[in-house]
Amino acid sequence: MFCCRLCLLQIGCTEDGILNGIEATVYNNCGWCNNDNALGMALDHIDNAYYVPNWLVTPKACKTNIAANTATRSPGTCPGIFIMEGMIDQVARTLGLDPDTVRRANLYKKDQVTPIDIPLTYCNISTLWDDLYSSAEVESRKAAAAKFNEENRWRKRGLSVVPVRFWMEWGWAVPYTVHINIYAADGTVAICHGGVEVGQGINTKVAQVAAKTLGIPLDTISVKPSNTLIGPNDITTGGSITSELCCLGTLRACNELNERISPVRAANPKATWKELVAACNDQGVNLSVENFVEEKTDYQYSYNAYGVGCTEVEIDVLTGELQILRVDILYDCGDSINPDIDVGQVEGAFTMGLGYWLTEKLIFDQDSGQLLTHNTWVYH
Known part of the structure; x- marks a missing residue:
């Protein structure tokens, strides 16, 4: 389990929500030793699918009294992307804009360069966003959700559209x-x-x-x-x-x-x-x-994979019960060798994300740092 937290945040943007610069400090709970520290991966992915011309991110690896982490399931990348999406939402709330509008306006474009100097010689994230927005009927469903929320006091619905860019890191020694x-x-x-x-x-x-x-x-x-x-x-x-x-x-x-x-x-x-x-x-x-x-390329990261997901959920505001009503995912996997396998992998990745964010809760003894939720019976 990789845990990081964002503090000391400053975001510069225009009134239209165009991001100009981000200054942030990211803290990583490493446990008692810096084993399998995924803080670097979090920072490498913190921009997700958005272009920001100016970055100043300071990483802080923190030694605490819990067990050390180990790398599993996109170590560092999920928290890094989560930080970026949280910043997008914050900008939208502050400016009174629709978060989807802010996201769409800041998506990467072809030939732009990421903060870690990855040139995006291929980039179709805007096309994927527009195609999913149309095929998933996002606008009409958002209106329907708003109507549902007006008519229901204790149950509320919402839609979230989120892009992803994942760079495929195999330019280093991967024999x-x-x-x-x-x-x-x-x-x-x-x-x-x-x-x-x-x-x-x-x-x-x-x-x-x-x-x-x-x-x-x-x-x-x-x-x-x-x-x-x-x-x-x-x-x-x-x-x-x-x-x-x-x-x-x-x-x-x-x-x-x-x-x-x-x-x-x-x-x-x-x-x-x-x-x-x-x-x-x-x-x-x-x-x-x-x-x-053992591939070697001109730059370390060979290419990027792009995708967009739309999730509609309904929540009971009294009990916290959550129902996922519909999920639409559009992913560019190139020429698929086996579409059945690749579709299954996309579905599995989404399901993994549900577990990561919604059902896992690690509880530690505050004095000793011992993990209390240490087996399958008390893990969730």
Whole structure:
């Protein structure tokens, strides 16, 4: 769990809500030691999807009497984005403007540069915002919510539209090994890669890339567990980068296999895959290949992912009971390898956010710092 708090805040803006500058101090509760401090990640994401020409953010890592943190679930990024969205809401309240108007006016534009010098050579966040605003019928639903609130004293409704920009950080040393073997006996293909399947569908995507590139049925391919003999220096699975980089390594490895196989394929144009593999084996073609992915780019952060979400909720003002009535999410994932997986990941990410903000409450003993909500029975 990463906890940060914003203090000593000053925001400069025009009467129309255009942000000119932000000065802030961000405090991070590190626990008893600075282990897995995600304060840097919070500051890297604090601008979210908004352009502010002038920033002065001072980080403060605080030592307290609770256990140290560990990185999990977008460490630092969620609090950083939350801080920015809170500042947008504050500007809107102070100026008497609709928060959606302030958000839309300050969205990043193509070729602008973020506070940590990431050039946005591709940026479609304004298009996504406008498309979602139309498809989700935000204006009419806001009017309906206002009417509902006038007619109901103890239950109230509200809509929130929030954008997100997430930079994909894989320009530094993020090695993943992909090893592929083709077996001459039956033409089956086995793949080992440096990622860990934890429900994100990485094995399915890797197999799909291999099947497409080699031109063979998906059921010909199996993904095997890796080990430190096959991939001795693979980095952690995380950061939303592992699936695509292992797919990249698989693509390169399969292209190399195709180059080796192509002379035999040209000499045997009518051969089945199984016959082709057997012929390659008979002619001494190496049917085992390894690819090592370690990308380097001109700047550290390779690209940005963009999305917009609209959530409508109803709350009982007496009990605090909350109902989520409708959620619309529009996300640009490029050319999807597997839309079912990617849609599931977007849904899962939203659900994770619900838990993060609405149902989790860590309670510590004020004297000893001991975590009291330390198991599943008392966690929520």
